[in-house]
Amino acid sequence: MTVTLAQAINRGIHDAMEADDRVLMFGEDVGKLGGVFRVTDTLQETFGTDRVYDTPLAESGIIGTAIGLAMYGFRPVAEMQFDGFAYPAFEQFTSHLAKMRNRSRGRVKLPVTVRIPFGGGIGAVEHHSESPETYWAHTAGLKVVSPGTVADGYAMTRAAIAADDPVIVLEPKRRYWMKDDLELPVTTEPLHKAVVRRPGTDVTVVAYGPMLKTAMEAADAAEEEGWSLEVVDLRSLSPIDTDTLVASLQRTGRMVVVHEAAQSLGPAAEIAARMQQEAFYHLEAPILRATGYDTPYPPAMLEEFWLPDVDRILDRVEEALDY
Amino acid sequence: MGASQPAGDVDPSTLLPPAEPVHLLDPDGTYHEDPDHPVDLDDDQLRMLYRHMVVTRKVDREAINLQRQGQLGVYASLLGQEAAQVGGAFALSEEDWVFPSYREMGAAVTRGVDTGKMLHLFRGTWLSDHDPYEHHFALYSIPIGTQALHAAGFAMGAKFDDNPIVTMAYFGDGATSEGDPHEAMTFAGVFKAPVVFFVQNNQWAISVPLDQQTAAPTLAHKAVGYGMPGHHCDGNDVLATYAVTRKAVDRARSGAGPALIEALTYRMEAHTTSDDPSRYRTRQEEEEAAKTDPIVRYKLFLEKEGLLDADLGEQVEAEAAAEATRMRDEIYEAPHGDPMELFEHVYVDDTGHFERQREVLATELAARDGEVSA
Ligand SMILES: Cc1ncc(C[n+]2csc(CCOP(=O)(O)OP(=O)(O)O)c2C)c(N)n1
Ligand SMILES: [Mg+2]
Numbered sequence: 293m294t295v296t297l298a299q300a301i302n303r304g305i306h307d308a309m310e311a312d313d314r315v316l317m318f319g320e321d322v323g324k325l326g327g328v329f330r331v332t333d334t335l336q337e338t339f340g341t342d343r344v345y346d347t348p349l350a351e352s353g354i355i356g357t358a359i360g361l362a363m364y365g366f367r368p369v370a371e372m373q374f375d376g377f378a379y380p381a382f383e384q385f386t387s388h389l390a391k392m393r394n395r396s397r398g399r400v401k402l403p404v405t406v407r408i409p410f411g412g413g414i415g416a417v418e419h420h421s422e423s424p425e426t427y428w429a430h431t432a433g434l435k436v437v438s439p440g441t442v443a444d445g446y447a448m449t450r451a452a453i454a455a456d457d458p459v460i461v462l463e464p465k466r467r468y469w470m471k472d473d474l475e476l477p478v479t480t481e482p483l484h485k486a487v488v489r490r491p492g493t494d495v496t497v498v499a500y501g502p503m504l505k506t507a508m509e510a511a512d513a514a515e516e517e518g519w520s521l522e523v524v525d526l527r528s529l530s531p532i533d534t535d536t537l538v539a540s541l542q543r544t545g546r547m548v549v550v551h552e553a554a555q556s557l558g559p560a561a562e563i564a565a566r567m568q569q570e571a572f573y574h575l576e577a578p579i580l581r582a583t584g585y586d587t588p589y590p591p592a593m594l595e596e597f598w599l600p601d602v603d604r605i606l607d608r609v610e611e612a613l614d615y
Numbered sequence: 616m617g618a619s620q621p622a623g624d625v626d627p628s629t630l631l632p633p634a635e636p637v638h639l640l641d642p643d644g645t646y647h648e649d650p651d652h653p654v655d656l657d658d659d660q661l662r663m664l665y666r667h668m669v670v671t672r673k674v675d676r677e678a679i680n681l682q683r684q685g686q687l688g689v690y691a692s693l694l695g696q697e698a699a700q701v702g703g704a705f706a707l708s709e710e711d712w713v714f715p716s717y718r719e720m721g722a723a724v725t726r727g728v729d730t731g732k733m734l735h736l737f738r739g740t741w742l743s744d745h746d747p748y749e750h751h752f753a754l755y756s757i758p759i760g761t762q763a764l765h766a767a768g769f770a771m772g773a774k775f776d777d778n779p780i781v782t783m784a785y786f787g788d789g790a791t792s793e794g795d796p797h798e799a800m801t802f803a804g805v806f807k808a809p810v811v812f813f814v815q816n817n818q819w820a821i822s823v824p825l826d827q828q829t830a831a832p833t834l835a836h837k838a839v840g841y842g843m844p845g846h847h848c849d850g851n852d853v854l855a856t857y858a859v860t861r862k863a864v865d866r867a868r869s870g871a872g873p874a875l876i877e878a879l880t881y882r883m884e885a886h887t888t889s890d891d892p893s894r895y896r897t898r899q900e901e902e903e904a905a906k907t908d909p910i911v912r913y914k915l916f917l918e919k920e921g922l923l924d925a926d927l928g929e930q931v932e933a934e935a936a937a938e939a940t941r942m943r944d945e946i947y948e949a950p951h952g953d954p955m956e957l958f959e960h961v962y963v964d965d966t967g968h969f970e971r972q973r974e975v976l977a978t979e980l981a982a983r984d985g986e987v988s989a
Pocket of ligand 2: 787788789815816817818819820821
């Protein structure tokens, strides 16, 4: 069947709730409204207000009570309405959700999934287009993933909910309406594995979440220039699947890493560090980055100048090839 | 558009704390009966309250000594707050849960948690070493007020399951200014979660006194804003604290929802062993506060009632001393944490976070061993 990414995630939550009655879904406006992006549409009707509920408007409350519910024995799925509104819960994320297992020497587990629509490109007003993945990925104890395809929207949601560790699922909000075939059950790599989405020989382009589609488009466009790009879908930012990246780099000798998040200390910086350490003699060029700028996210009319796009990716590809 | 509706269906005046804090025991041990706050305890239980307070004071003192002797990095004493902690925790049943802050040795003693294990956080061996599921006593929580949300969530879980347990969150007067207790009480009110928020108002948040913390008439008044009853009691009066908490706990267990308790007490020690209270409060204030010592008062009561004679008093002291010795031995004999355990409990399912870093540390450790044996 052909579905949108939002529908695939919705189906993932639905099937997880059907399979395990300890799974709860809660957040702001996720009930009757079905979420501001309709990702939780009809779930409350199906599973009732005890399992799918609207919380008071308090993000720390959402994450903090998710922790208590998980300690009690539930498997909470919490939604942060937008990337830029997860910050009030930062203390609960970093000091408790991430650390409880470690602090308890393994005695307490927190199987909590937090879904966060993230990233720009939809012309939204301030604070609705952020890419804060480094905050989460830099926090030991959290797993951080981002689906870039419709099938992964389903599969990664299921895998995150099934995981016994806290998982942050960064949902690429500009791709919520992207359509593709979804055949159930989905067979895919485990949550932490990167996947080669398109094989190529000249340059590896690494992307995840919202930038995967852009990277695939860049690969199409590159063909016209006679360049063969290999696109790797990173999928997981914590942990990072170094082996799959190294294997690709060994084939191509060149790598461009793409993300919307600001450049400095972003995921690309970590990937570049790992690649030069693990595959130094395979490098034909420095690892380059096509990312957002180190500025606050711009107003909507300027976002096209800020966000990485096909052109920015191809500029870096050309630089790598010309090196 | 209709007129805006009040959110709750309760008369706010029924949620207000009493004009005076509930108080059942005078400093000379005289007991005043209060029909609204019955003390439904038998003689053994009354003695047990005393036992818990005396043991608490003894192990608390011993923990300070251990810090002075370099065995602990720091310790947060609860001296003066024994009645508040013991009286509150004693109102819970075994199945109930406690979410403490970092000063709750008295609650831990009452729950039967191993006092030695509670000190590993301060010793720096591990970040904790008791099993929260054994005595239903969560980990200490140092980020102020954050545990109130865990307690609220836990209680919501019990409510969803129709499980008649009550959850209690301890936090301080300073914590009432934080966002998390506010959000916790908001959630608990909306979901009618069976949770009791127990504020030990010990008058100080490190160096900041209560009047710089809030302009509320009392902390108990804050309850009204969340649609829950606010209780106010003399937290140095173990019977008043017990009776008030018992009332809130029973009500929560019956499904009527959460409550906020403000127990008035005093932090007789420094904030922690690293603190110097002479910079912000007077000896005179401390001496005044010492006159309201919760244990002295309760001992006088028990003696008046004929529940405590010299023999039993000695027996309790001996038990407290033995517990302190046991705790001390545990700390002196405790190992140093195993460095390789650093990677052990970060994830249930470690899917490749540490492959390389584990090797690095193992190599460093091997090199150290080499140096030692060389
Ligand atoms: C979020 C946060 N801010 C600051 C601190 C530092 N700190 C530790 S204890 C404390 C005072 C807490 O006072 P109160 O809530 O009254 O509890 P008490 O220490 O008196 O038991 C402060 C500011 C902290 N631990 N967490
Ligand atoms: Mg205080």
